[in-house]
Amino acid sequence: MAQFTLPANSKITKGKTHQLKEPANDPKKLAIYRWDPEDDKNPRIDNYEIDQEKCGPMVLDALMKIKNEIDPTLTFRRSCREGVCGSCAMNIDGVNTLACLKSMSEVKNEIKIYPLPHMRVVKDLVPDLSKAYEQLASIKPWLQRKTTNEEEKNSRDEKKQSPKDREKLDGKWECVLCFCCTTSCPSYWWNGDEYLGPAVLLQAARWVSDSRDSERKERLKAINDSLKLYRCHSIMNCTRSCPKGLNPAKEIAGLKKAIVTEL
Amino acid sequence: MQHIMQQKCAVFRTHDLISKGIEEYLKVESSMDDIDIKDKSLIFNTDLVEALELHNLMAQSKVTLHSALNRTESRGAHAREDYKERDDNNWLVHSLAWLNDKGDVSMGSRGVHMNTLTNHVQPIPPKRRVY
Numbered sequence A: 001m002a003q004f005t006l007p008a009n010s011k012i013t014k015g016k017t018h019q020l021k022e023p024a025n026d027p028k029k030l031a032i033y034r035w036d037p038e039d040d041k042n043p044r045i046d047n048y049e050i051d052q053e054k055c056g057p058m059v060l061d062a063l064m065k066i067k068n069e070i071d072p073t074l075t076f077r078r079s080c081r082e083g084v085c086g087s088c089a090m091n092i093d094g095v096n097t098l099a100c101l102k103s104m105s106e107v108k109n110e111i112k113i114y115p116l117p118h119m120r121v122v123k124d125l126v127p128d129l130s131k132a133y134e135q136l137a138s139i140k141p142w143l144q145r146k147t148t149n150e151e152e153k154n155s156r157d158e159k160k161q162s163p164k165d166r167e168k169l170d171g172k173w174e175c176v177l178c179f180c181c182t183t184s185c186p187s188y189w190w191n192g193d194e195y196l197g198p199a200v201l202l203q204a205a206r207w208v209s210d211s212r213d214s215e216r217k218e219r220l221k222a223i224n225d226s227l228k229l230y231r232c233h234s235i236m237n238c239t240r241s242c243p244k245g246l247n248p249a250k251e252i253a254g255l256k257k258a259i260v261t262e263l
Numbered sequence B: 001m002q003h004i005m006q007q008k009c010a011v012f013r014t015h016d017l018i019s020k021g022i023e024e025y026l027k028v029e030s031s032m033d034d035i036d037i038k039d040k041s042l043i044f045n046t047d048l049v050e051a052l053e054l055h056n057l058m059a060q061s062k063v064t065l066h067s068a069l070n071r072t073e074s075r076g077a078h079a080r081e082d083y084k085e086r087d088d089n090n091w092l093v094h095s096l097a098w099l100n101d102k103g104d105v106s107m108g109s110r111g112v113h114m115n116t117l118t119n120h121v122q123p124i125p126p127k128r129r130v131y
């Protein structure tokens, strides 16, 4: 059988260990991926220990405690700390999720934290998302409404949507663009340069389903491509990982169906 | 700083509480000289960014504390328990605050525009909010 190993400079080495200075009632160990782009060293795993009695309940609370009190060089993205900004996506205990929504108590032993898989690492837990954002821009994630109706053109009235049409956006608008799904998709791992990935396709579905948008057909045509869309083989990793409980695989299937029936 | 602002300068406030906040703030302010940034890198240095954010928030907190102390009325989310009523005679103004290089705050005010910019809609005269 073929043997695959990581390139020499990507092999993860053992890093520093920061032990608790005082005895704790409820200690928790965290093993965190570290990589500094400014030295020539390999990535390493640093081990930290915190007292859960003196810390908030979520993994993000632990990361902030470590940054504030133990090691200010630990680098990660965060903002809202309540699962609405999508910044703190990372791989925790083997699953891509939002650190601020993941409770420490869900992880039995040591908490292992890595950056989102298969992305270039900027530093520590910060992945480079520029390609993914580029792909998002490519599906034109904004309302397009072309009209020949003179009255509508000259009117400044809002474009209304019935509650029933609004319902068609449920399961789509809630996406926080954390890319947990995209970076858990094996198809994206292999073809990320061409395949759009579940997060971006879910956004495509969101705009395709908007009753106020006039470009449904054009949007479907634009993604009707063996690489952009059909690299999805319904592996469903995306749905399993989504921290917002969405189902990108189902939305992708919906896009495929619309293409077959409408184009 | 965060604790001072949350405990001494939250929505419900009094002269004494805010004054105590200012006192505590000055202690924190004098410790700003001891700031040390452990992360020396030039790429995605969140340690440095947070220090810069703190620097900015310190100035914001100081003018907020002084503005809250200065405004002896209640209005919206500024609920002075020692001045429970809204006072349009004296306080229908924007608070202005200047923070100089030495860290001294001076207060002023500017009138509120009472008219709309076009005559499409008529201005609504200010009145007490009652629910």
Ligand code: SF4
Pocket: A184, A185, A186, A187, A188, A197, A198, A231, A232, A233, A234, A235, A236, A237, A238, A239, A248, A249, A252
């Ligand atoms: S269902 Fe499609 S998008 Fe989701 S993980 Fe599988 S291949 Fe990727």
Ligand code: SF4
Pocket: A174, A175, A176, A177, A178, A179, A180, A181, A182, A198, A199, A202, A241, A242, A243, A244, A245, A246, A248
């Ligand atoms: S679908 Fe879920 S996992 Fe994917 S980007 Fe949106 S919120 Fe994140």
Ligand code: FES
Pocket: A077, A078, A079, A080, A081, A082, A083, A084, A085, A086, A087, A088, A089, A098, A099, A100, A101
């Ligand atoms: S910090 Fe905003 S989603 Fe976690």
